[in-house]
Amino acid sequence: MHIRIHTLSLACALALGTNAALADVKVGFMLPYSGTYAALGQAIENGFKMYVDEQGGTLAGQKIQYFQVDDESDPSKATDNANRLIKRDQVDILIGTVHSGVAMAMAKAATGSDTTLIIANAGAGALTGPLCNPAVFRTSFTNWQPAFAMGPVALDKGYKTAVSVTWNYAAGNEAIEGFKESFEEGGGKVVKELKLPFPNVEFQPILTEIAALKPDVVFTFFAGGGAVKFVQDYAAAGLKTPLLGSGFLTDGTLKAQGQSAQGLLTTLHYADGLNTPKDNAFRTAYSQRYPNMAPDVYAVQGYDAGQLLAAGLEAVEGDVQQKGKMRDAMRAATIDSPRGSLTFSKAGNPIQDIYLRQVDGEQNISLGVAVEKLADPARGCKL
The missing domain is CATH 3.40.50.2300 (Response regulator)
Known part of the structure; x- marks a missing residue:
C-alpha cells in the first residue's frame, strides 16, 4: 500500500512539473523599431499582440512572454541580434522582419537552432526557396x-x-x-x-x-x-x-x-474596402486600439502570425517543445485572415488571393480578386 501511494504521489508531482513547464511561451520580436521601416515593424507587433489580447492574453492556455530586439534593418547585425533572442532570451518563437537581408540571417539562425520562425513581411524568395525549412513560415507574401x-x-x-x-x-x-x-x-x-x-x-x-x-x-x-x-x-x-x-x-x-x-x-494580398465581417471587425478594433495608425497590410501580417502560432499551440495543448507536431499543425492550418482565407504550402508560404486595387483618394480600393489562391512556386525548396 505504501508503495502504491508513493507511486501516485510521484505521478502527481510529475504532472504538476509538466504544467509548471508550460507556464509561458516566449515570443521574440526581431523587427525595425527605428529608421525607415520603424512604422512597419511597430504595425507587425501591434497586429500580433492584438490577436493575443483578443484571446484573453493567452494562446492554448499559455501566457505569452515578449522579447524585443531592434534589428535596425541592418543585415550586418542580424545574426548577432537573432542570437540574442535565441540564446540569451531562449525564445520559443521568432517573429520578424521587414528587410529581406535581415530575414535571411534570421532564417539561418532559426534553422541552425531549431527555433520556429514566422516571417511577417520580408518577401525574398530564397527564404522559402533554397533556405526553406520545416521551422520557417511566412504570413506575408513573396515578391x-x-x-x-x-x-x-x-x-x-x-x-x-x-x-x-x-x-x-x-x-x-x-x-x-x-x-x-x-x-x-x-x-x-x-x-x-x-x-x-x-x-x-x-x-x-x-x-x-x-x-x-x-x-x-x-x-x-x-x-x-x-x-x-x-x-x-x-x-x-x-x-x-x-x-x-x-x-x-x-x-x-x-x-x-x-x-x-x-x-x-x-x-x-490586401486592399481597403474588402467589406467582409472579419476585415471590418479587424479594422474597427485596430483603429480603436491604435488610433494614430492605419489598419494596413503590415498589421494584418502580424495579426495572422498570431493566428498561425495559435493553431500550432492548440495542436500540442500549449506544449511548445513538441516542435514537430506543432509545425505540422501550422502547415496544415487554415487561417481566417482579414485578407480572406489563408492556407500554407509545403514550403511554409501563404496560399492566398491577390487583389486588384485602384487608388481612390488615400485608399487602395479592391476591384476584386486578380488571381485566386496563388501559391509561390518555392523554387529550390527541397522539402
Whole structure:
C-alpha cells in the first residue's frame, strides 16, 4: 500500500512539473523599431499582440512572454541580434522582419537552432526557396506573388508589350520576374527591363527611354520614398502609357503621392474596402486600439502570425517543445485572415488571393480578386 501511494504521489508531482513547464511561451520580436521601416515593424507587433489580447492574453492556455530586439534593418547585425533572442532570451518563437537581408540571417539562425520562425513581411524568395525549412513560415507574401498576379490583368486589358522598371536589387528583380513570367506565358512580351541602382531616384533618363519605346504598358516595383517620387515624376512627364505596379507602389505612400497616384492599378494580398465581417471587425478594433495608425497590410501580417502560432499551440495543448507536431499543425492550418482565407504550402508560404486595387483618394480600393489562391512556386525548396 505504501508503495502504491508513493507511486501516485510521484505521478502527481510529475504532472504538476509538466504544467509548471508550460507556464509561458516566449515570443521574440526581431523587427525595425527605428529608421525607415520603424512604422512597419511597430504595425507587425501591434497586429500580433492584438490577436493575443483578443484571446484573453493567452494562446492554448499559455501566457505569452515578449522579447524585443531592434534589428535596425541592418543585415550586418542580424545574426548577432537573432542570437540574442535565441540564446540569451531562449525564445520559443521568432517573429520578424521587414528587410529581406535581415530575414535571411534570421532564417539561418532559426534553422541552425531549431527555433520556429514566422516571417511577417520580408518577401525574398530564397527564404522559402533554397533556405526553406520545416521551422520557417511566412504570413506575408513573396515578391513574386503580387507581381505575377498583374500579368493576367495586363493581358485582359489587351496589352501586348510592356516595359518594366525597378531598382536593381533582390525585391525588385524578383517582382519583375513574377510579372514577366505570367505576362509572357499569356502571349505578352516584356520588350525592355529598365533598372537603376538602389536607392537612386533620378528617373528622368528612364522616363525618356519609356517615351521612346512606346510600350502598351509599364509595370513597376518601387516602395517607400522611391515609389512616391517615381509616381510623381511619371505623372509630371506627361506619359500616356498606363502604369501598373506591385501593391507596395501605393501602400503607405498615397498621402505623399497625392493627385499623381489617382486611378493607379496595383496588385497585393490586401486592399481597403474588402467589406467582409472579419476585415471590418479587424479594422474597427485596430483603429480603436491604435488610433494614430492605419489598419494596413503590415498589421494584418502580424495579426495572422498570431493566428498561425495559435493553431500550432492548440495542436500540442500549449506544449511548445513538441516542435514537430506543432509545425505540422501550422502547415496544415487554415487561417481566417482579414485578407480572406489563408492556407500554407509545403514550403511554409501563404496560399492566398491577390487583389486588384485602384487608388481612390488615400485608399487602395479592391476591384476584386486578380488571381485566386496563388501559391509561390518555392523554387529550390527541397522539402
